[in-house]
Amino acid sequence: MVSSSGTEPRRITIHDVARSAGVSRQTVSRALNDKDEIDDSTKQRVLDAARALGYRPSRFARGLVRQDTTTIGLVIPDLLNPFFTEVAAAALEAARARGWHVVVYDTADRAEEELGTLQVISSQVDAVVGYFSCPEDELELFTRGMPVVLIGREHHSARFSSIRIDGEEGVHAAVAHLVAEGHTRIGMLDHYGRAEPSIRREWFTTAAAAYGIDAGMVVGADQSADGGGAALKTLLAAHPDVTAVFTFNDIIAIGALREARRLGRSVPQDLAVIGFDGLQLGALVEPPLSSVALDTRKLGALAIDQVARLLTGVNPLGADDLVVRAELRLGGSA
Amino acid sequence: MVSSSGTEPRRITIHDVARSAGVSRQTVSRALNDKDEIDDSTKQRVLDAARALGYRPSRFARGLVRQDTTTIGLVIPDLLNPFFTEVAAAALEAARARGWHVVVYDTADRAEEELGTLQVISSQVDAVVGYFSCPEDELELFTRGMPVVLIGREHHSARFSSIRIDGEEGVHAAVAHLVAEGHTRIGMLDHYGRAEPSIRREWFTTAAAAYGIDAGMVVGADQSADGGGAALKTLLAAHPDVTAVFTFNDIIAIGALREARRLGRSVPQDLAVIGFDGLQLGALVEPPLSSVALDTRKLGALAIDQVARLLTGVNPLGADDLVVRAELRLGGSA
DNA sequence: AGCGCTCCCGTGAACGTTCACGGGAGCGCT
């Protein structure tokens, strides 16, 4: 119980254990790593000494000599957003299959956290996967020399890979389905706050045009259930004859479902709703959500696969192969 | 484009960059870490050489010399289970505030994955937080020398800390509320598959007894929404006069809500439902779920706080301080 | 007695980086 007076407590190393047990470094190493070539009583003595001293091996020293661990950094804006939860779970699963470690960073949807995270990450992981909203040049600056795989984001620099989400056919199928069900007045709840309209809206517009449907009834929604509810209210107030809505994502759609019930519109009879993402959460609401569904497991697996190729330098996939297609999956809401 | 024939491609080190740029190691280090004492043109030359060679610094070598990073391992059974998502998010937030890194391991609810995870983890992190179902002696064996904080699990060895979840008062308040609303026939959907009844059921039984309520109407439920729905069906078939249910957790409660709607029982008029956990998800369903709510952020913060104390060895909290109390939070389902 | 084998154990070197320190070149000033 005597602490070294004043000075910073020196780290306990394998030498300390060796001295305490009266053996050499190598013998301590043998005991700790369950190797052969050590007497049982010696091993026990070493283990006791290690425990008594509170010895913890340095993962850095160990990692330096046997270079066999890869760690990747997974950066997501908000783990509590179910979409990112699914992506994270998928990435974890794919990484685990390779025996990789995954350090998860939640940037809390704040751009300034991104840079801090990147700075901190760059000296701790072998590669980075995730969502970033910061400019490419900053991203490049902080990830110098590391493989980077972006998800659902366009990139211009050849420095990065990115997984593209292709929902064009899926959205087309969604509109086709609504039309087949007799809907002619179809609105959209888009993602609010972006300067330009979303790509998902473009897909919607294109598909609507193919069926001669007016694609002008669009309201921006905050990316939350409450936001979806509010947006639906606004949309229906402006266009009471709307009988179907397509939404930017499932969270917004779920908010719309809830709001429809409050407005006394039953789903899908009075109002059909189709979301985007295909969250597992969509199965929990009533009626189960119809959605242009993404295979998040494939998304995660693809991202990790590309990281593996970039790390080894063999056959990295090109943009054409880094695509996950979304497909219409009917629940009961449309 | 010439690859070294046959042999394993040697790692590119700071020496290679130094030689290529015609400078010393130290100068390369200065360029890479944005230090002073280097000429701008030299720095650029080094950076170019590093990029051309595809140089990536070794985090192990760097970590070995400047020992300033702590990494903790977070082990959870299933990230897609919303409860664990919230706990994970809370732990990430608390760790981020300290500048720590968090490696997340999803054991996919399989005990055999736990041991593999532990083995792999032990050489990669400074401490472990999470859920484990394996026996304590195995846990001890694989975490030798590392601080371990368990969540929501009893432990007997002084080797571990654990965060206890205390829902006794909260469940009592839930039953009191139901009684005050005029309910006399209250059932419970417990967690299915455990040998012994859950602690949450004990709390329910105790509280019911205090109000002279029969606590015998209990059905086991699989820990999923579907499981909750099926269990409610079974319960109501056996006891049609039940007007209120308390559930093991919110996921089961949400399944019960859905099933109630299918059975034509409106909530809360015909059937009151109170869950446990207080998930954010509960606000997305209709009506919003009443629940004996846990402060998951506090849970995560407390776990990380204890890890910090254990790592430094100063004032680790005792069992009495490692408690998170659950409180009744009314939505609209009861 | 000598040989070979097994069982243990220890010593130097290496992993790849940063720290501490030393020192040369060049310039301005007295």
Added chain:
DNA sequence: AGCGCTCCCGTGAACGTTCACGGGAGCGCT
């Protein structure tokens, strides 16, 4: 001319572990 200062840059040592190798003790066999 000499001094001091700034600007750059390089060399040895250290971080804490594992690998490769050497070697002694003890035993059984011929």
